[in-house]
Amino acid sequence: xxxxxxxxxxxxxxxxxxxxxxxxxxxxxxxxxxxxxxxxxxxxxxxxxxxxxxxxxxxxxxxxxxxxxxxxxxxxxxxxxxxxxxxxxxxxxxxxxxxxxxxxxxxxxxxxxxxxxxxxxxxxxxxxxxxxxxxxxxxxxxxxxxxxxxxxxxxxxxxxxxxxxxxxxxxxxxxxxxxxxxxxxxxxxxxxxxxxxxxxxxxxxxxxxxxxxxxxxxxxxxxxxxxxxxxxxxxxxxxxxxxxxxxxxxxxxxxxxxxxxxxxxxxxxxxxxxxxxxxxxxxxxxxxxxxxxxxxxxxxxxxxxxxxxxxxxxxxxxxxxxxxxxxxxxxxxxxxxxxxxxxxxxxxxxxxxxxxxxxxxxxxxxxxxxxxxxxxxxxxxxxxxxxxxxxxxxxxxxxxxxxxxxxxxxxxxxxxxxxxxxxxxxxxxxxxxxxxxxxxxxxxxxxxxxxxxxxxxxxxxxxxxxxxxxxxxxxxxxxxxxxxxxxxxxxxxxxxxxxxxxxxxxxxxxxxxxxxxxxxxxxxxxxxxxxxxxxxxxxxxxxxxxxxxxxxxxxxxxxxxxxxxxxxxxxxxxxxxxxxxxxxxx
Numbered sequence: 001x002x003x004x005x006x007x008x009x010x011x012x013x014x015x016x017x018x019x020x021x022x023x024x025x026x027x028x029x030x031x032x033x034x035x036x037x038x039x040x041x042x043x044x045x046x047x048x049x050x051x052x053x054x055x056x057x058x059x060x061x062x063x064x065x066x067x068x069x070x071x072x073x074x075x076x077x078x079x080x081x082x083x084x085x086x087x088x089x090x091x092x093x094x095x096x097x098x099x100x101x102x103x104x105x106x107x108x109x110x111x112x113x114x115x116x117x118x119x120x121x122x123x124x125x126x127x128x129x130x131x132x133x134x135x136x137x138x139x140x141x142x143x144x145x146x147x148x149x150x151x152x153x154x155x156x157x158x159x160x161x162x163x164x165x166x167x168x169x170x171x172x173x174x175x176x177x178x179x180x181x182x183x184x185x186x187x188x189x190x191x192x193x194x195x196x197x198x199x200x201x202x203x204x205x206x207x208x209x210x211x212x213x214x215x216x217x218x219x220x221x222x223x224x225x226x227x228x229x230x231x232x233x234x235x236x237x238x239x240x241x242x243x244x245x246x247x248x249x250x251x252x253x254x255x256x257x258x259x260x261x262x263x264x265x266x267x268x269x270x271x272x273x274x275x276x277x278x279x280x281x282x283x284x285x286x287x288x289x290x291x292x293x294x295x296x297x298x299x300x301x302x303x304x305x306x307x308x309x310x311x312x313x314x315x316x317x318x319x320x321x322x323x324x325x326x327x328x329x330x331x332x333x334x335x336x337x338x339x340x341x342x343x344x345x346x347x348x349x350x351x352x353x354x355x356x357x358x359x360x361x362x363x364x365x366x367x368x369x370x371x372x373x374x375x376x377x378x379x380x381x382x383x384x385x386x387x388x389x390x391x392x393x394x395x396x397x398x399x400x401x402x403x404x405x406x407x408x409x410x411x412x413x414x415x416x417x418x419x420x421x422x423x424x425x426x427x428x429x430x431x432x433x434x435x436x437x438x439x440x441x442x443x444x445x446x447x448x449x450x451x452x453x454x455x456x457x458x459x460x461x462x463x464x465x466x467x468x469x470x471x472x473x474x475x476x477x478x479x480x481x482x483x484x485x486x487x488x489x490x491x492x493x494x495x496x497x498x499x500x501x502x503x504x505x506x507x508x509x510x511x512x513x514x515x516x517x518x519x520x521x522x523x524x525x526x527x528x529x530x531x532x533x534x535x536x537x538x539x540x541x542x543x544x545x546x547x548x549x550x551x552x553x554x555x556x557x558x559x560x561x562x563x564x565x566x567x568x569x570x571x572x573x574x575x576x577x578x579x580x581x582x583x584x585x586x
Contacts (some may be wrong), residue, residue, distance in 0.1 A: 038133070039052065039131035039133070039196060040221045041212060041220075041221050042110075042131055044218060045217070045223040045226070046223075046247055047110050047220060047244060048111045048114060048247040049243050049248055052108040052109075052241070053106070055239075098143055102134045102136040102140040103132065106132075107133070108131040109129070109130050113126065113127045127202065129206075131198050131209075132196065133196055137191060137193075140197045151171060156171045159171070168203050169189050170187065170189070192213070220242065223276075225275075226276070228295055238281060242278050243276060246275070276294075279291070286506060286509075287510075287552075287581060287582045287583040290582070291580075306329070306330070306331055306517075313329065314379060315328060315379040315405060318403045319383035319401055319498040320401075320495070320498065322385060323498045323522070324526045325520065327383075327519050328379075328380065328381040329379075329518070330380070330517065332372075333373050336369055365421075365425060371417060375408075375413070376404045376411070378406070378475075379403075380404050380405065381401075381402075382402050383498070384399065384526075399480075399485045400480065401480050402478070402479040403479075404479075405475055405476055411477070415470070419440060427467060428441075429441070434486075434487070437471055439486065442466070442469070471486065471490075506583060507553040507554075507581060508557070511556075514559065516558045516559075521555070523552060524553075550585055551585075552585045555581045559578075
C-alpha cells in the first residue's frame with residue numbers, strides 16, 4: 001500500500017506534465033519557480049539520481065483545464081481523475097480526501113545508492129527515497145497513522161522506531177522480524193519536522209537521510225557541483241534533476257554480462273572526479289524543454305573548437321522527409337577529438353561513447369575515427385529510415401544514409417581508402433550505372449533457395465548481396481545501405497527532405513539557432529523498432545504511458561556561445577550545456 005502512495009505521487013507528476021505540455025500556455029504559471037530543491041538536504045552527496053517536481057500538481061492541473069477550449073475541460077479533469085483512481089484502485093485511499101489536503105509544492109525522488117547496505121551476501125539493493133512537501137504536518141501524520149493501521153489490519157507486521165527524534169514506521173515480513181538485512185523490509189515512512197513526508201524502501205535509507213540533514217557535507221546540498229548546477233539554472237522551470245554520472249551508470253549498468261563497462265571498483269567514484277549533469281525542466285507551448293549543465297573534471301570549453309552553425313546544415317537536404325533519426329553538424333573529426341578529450345576512457349561516459357566504435361572495429365575491422373571521422377571535416381548528416389519506406393523488408397539491417405561534404409583533398413583519399421578496406425573485408429567493389437549516374441557498390445555473392453511449389457530439395461540461385469553504395473553529388477558524397485535508399489537520398493531535395501518536414505521544423509524550433517549541430521528522433525516512426533531492439537524501453541514506455549502516448553519527437557542541440565538557447569531557459573556563459581526538446585501532440 002505504501003508503494004501505491006509513492007507511485008501515485010510520482011505518476012500524478014507525470015500526468016500533469018503530459019496534460020500541460022500537450023495543451024498549456026506557459027504564461028498561466030505566474031511568476032518564477034524556486035529552483036532550490038529543499039529535499040536535497042536528505043539526499044547523499046553522491047546519490048546516482050535526484051529529480052524534483054517544483055510546482056503543486058493541483059496547480060498544474062488547473063492550468064491544464066484553463067489552457068484548453070471550454071468543451072475539452074471536462075475531458076482534462078476526467079483524465080486526471082482516471083490517473084488518481086487507477087493507481088489507488090486496490091487501496092482504501094482517496095487522493096482528494098487523504099493526500100490533497102497536505103500535498104505541498106515539491107515532490108523529490110532520489111536513488112540514494114546503488115547498494116544502500118553494502119552487504120554482498122544479499123546482492124545489490126538500491127536505495128530509493130521519496131520526499132513530499134507537506135503544507136499541513138498534522139494532516140500528513142494522520143494520513144500515515146491511518147495508512148499503517150490499515151496495513152496492520154491486513155496482516156502486515158509493522159515496526160516503529162524513534163531515530164534522532166523522528167518516528168520511523170516500516171513493514172516487515174513475518175520471518176524477518178528482528179533482522180536488519182536489506183531484504184526484510186518493503187517500505188518505510190517518516191514525517192520530518194513540519195516540512196516533509198519521507199518514504200523509502202528500507203528504514204536504513206531513512207536513517208541515512210536524517211543523518212544527511214544533521215551534517216550538511218553529507219548531503220547533496222554540500223556537493224559543489226550540485227551547488228553550481230542550481231546556481232546556473234533558470235527560475236522558469238517546473239522541475240530539476242541532478243545526476244552523478246559515474247554513480248548513475250554504476251547503478252543501471254554494472255551487472256555481469258550485460259555490457260562492457262568496467263565495474264565501479266575500477267572506476268573513480270570520488271566527489272572530486274565524478275562528473276555530474278544538472279537538468280532544468282521548463283515548459284514550452286509544444287512540449288518540454290530541458291536545459292542541461294555539465295560539470296566534471298574536464299568541464300572545459302570542449303565544444304568551442306567546433307564550427308558554429310546558423311540553423312540546419314545543407315547536407316540535411318539529402319535525408320528524405322520520412323527519416324526517423326537524424327544527426328547533423330560540421331567537422332565530425334573535430335567533434336570526435338573534442339569528445340575524446342572531454343570524456344576520458346576511464347570514465348563511464350567515455351566508455352559508453354567508445355562502445356559503438358569498438359563494436360564496429362570488432363565486427364567489421366573498421367576503425368571509424370581513422371577511416372571516416374578523420375576526413376569528414378565539412379558538413380555531415382546521418383539518417384536512419386523506416387525500412388518499409390525505401391527498401392525490401394527481406395534485406396536485414398537498417399536503412400541508413402551518410403552524407404559527407406568533400407571539403408578537402410583528404411576527403412577524396414578517405415573515400416578511396418574506404419573502398420580499399422571494403423575489398424580487404426571480402427567485398428566486391430566496383431562501379432555500376434544507376435540511370436546516368438556512376439555508383440560504387442560493395443557487394444558479396446551469396447546463394448539462396450528459389451521458392452517453388454514442389455517439395456523436396458529447393459534449387460539455389462546466386463544473388464548479389466549489396467551492403468553499401470555511394471556516389472558523388474555536387475560537393476557531397478552520399479553513402480547508403482542500398483540502391484533504393486541512395487535513390488531516395490538523391491531525390492530528396494526535389495521530392496521532399498527532412499528540412500521541409502513540418503514535424504522536423506517544429507522539433508528544432510525551440511532549440512538555439514546558433515549551435516554545433518542537431519540530434520532528432522521521430523518517436524512515432526521509431527518506437528516499434530527501438531522497443532524491439534531495446535526491450536527495456538517497453539517497461540519505460542509503460543511506466544510513463546501518459547507522457548509517451550503524446551510523444552512526437554525528441555531533439556537536442558548544443559548552443560554556440562553568445563546566443564540564447566530556447567525560449568524559457570537562459571544560457572550560462574562558459575558552462576558546457578545542451579538543450580533537449582520533447583515535442584508532444586494532442
